[in-house]
Amino acid sequence: MLTSQEQLRYGRQIMLKDIGESGQLKLQSASILIVGMGGLGCPVSLYLASAGIGKLIVCDGDVVESTNLQRQVLFNENDIGNNKAEVAQEKLSQQNSFIDIEGIDEMFNDELAEELLPEVDLVIDCTDNLATRYLMNRYCHQFQVPLIIGAATSLSGQTMLIRTHEGHACYQCLFPESDQQVEENCQTLGILGPILAIVAGMQALTAIKLLTGNPVNDSQLQLFDGLSQTWQTIGLQRQANCQVCG
Numbered sequence: 735m736l737t738s739q740e741q742l743r744y745g746r747q748i749m750l751k752d753i754g755e756s757g758q759l760k761l762q763s764a765s766i767l768i769v770g771m772g773g774l775g776c777p778v779s780l781y782l783a784s785a786g787i788g789k790l791i792v793c794d795g796d797v798v799e800s801t802n803l804q805r806q807v808l809f810n811e812n813d814i815g816n817n818k819a820e821v822a823q824e825k826l827s828q829q830n831s832f833i834d835i836e837g838i839d840e841m842f843n844d845e846l847a848e849e850l851l852p853e854v855d856l857v858i859d860c861t862d863n864l865a866t867r868y869l870m871n872r873y874c875h876q877f878q879v880p881l882i883i884g885a886a887t888s889l890s891g892q893t894m895l896i897r898t899h900e901g902h903a904c905y906q907c908l909f910p911e912s913d914q915q916v917e918e919n920c921q922t923l924g925i926l927g928p929i930l931a932i933v934a935g936m937q938a939l940t941a942i943k944l945l946t947g948n949p950v951n952d953s954q955l956q957l958f959d960g961l962s963q964t965w966q967t968i969g970l971q972r973q974a975n976c977q978v979c980g
């Protein structure tokens with residue numbers, strides 16, 4: 735049962751027939767791990783905290799720098815030099831005191847994956863690091879946890895929901911890991927803030943729909959082009975010889 739305070743607070747989403755009181759209760763009983771509190775992690779965590787996700791774990795070992803402020807909307811000038819996950823925990827707790835928020839001042843690694851994945855219902859990839867994305871992909875497959883990938887550089891972005899336990903393709907099926915992969919990120923290619931907002935909005939929307947039992951887009955890579963302001967959807971097939979899920 736929702737309390738009268740919760741009814742009031744989340745009223746505008748409870749009134750949606752696709753959410754309702756039962757959907758709100760599902761959100762409140764859910765745990766989500768957000769890996770990376772940069773340009774994607776900031777808006778994703780804000781929207782999910784606002785929506786009343788019961789427990790958010792945010793993980794990032796970096797400190798806030800002045801170059802982050804152009805797009806990492808949770809941080810301001812007073813936060814420079816402080817750990818992103820700890821600052822995020824404080825700000826998100828101010829946003830919503832009804833929920834539980836844990837900040838982890840560490841880069842995501844094998845140890846954290848083994849400790850945290852059995853506890854969470856969903857992982858959201860908000861990193862700009864390929865090695866970490868492959869690590870999440872492997873562990874989410876192993877622990878049968880859904881993973882929502884997001885990435886954005888310059889004027890384009892992409893997102894993909896992965897549920898290998900439901901028979902869908904994984905990140906490795908799409909982009910097999912190799913030594914030759916060139917790391918391209920905001921540092922090398924630049925990024926415009928609103929592109930991150932768009933991709934983060936898609937990630938948060940997918941998370942809410944998934945947790946409330948609404949239809950989601952499996953086995954699809956969704957690409958956004960900021961110049962034409964259009965989305966393109968590419969259907970994916972699980973690869974029988976995939977090193978992770980095959």
Ligand SMILES: [Zn+2]
Pocket residue numbers: 903904905906907908972973976977978979980
């Ligand atoms: Zn695969």
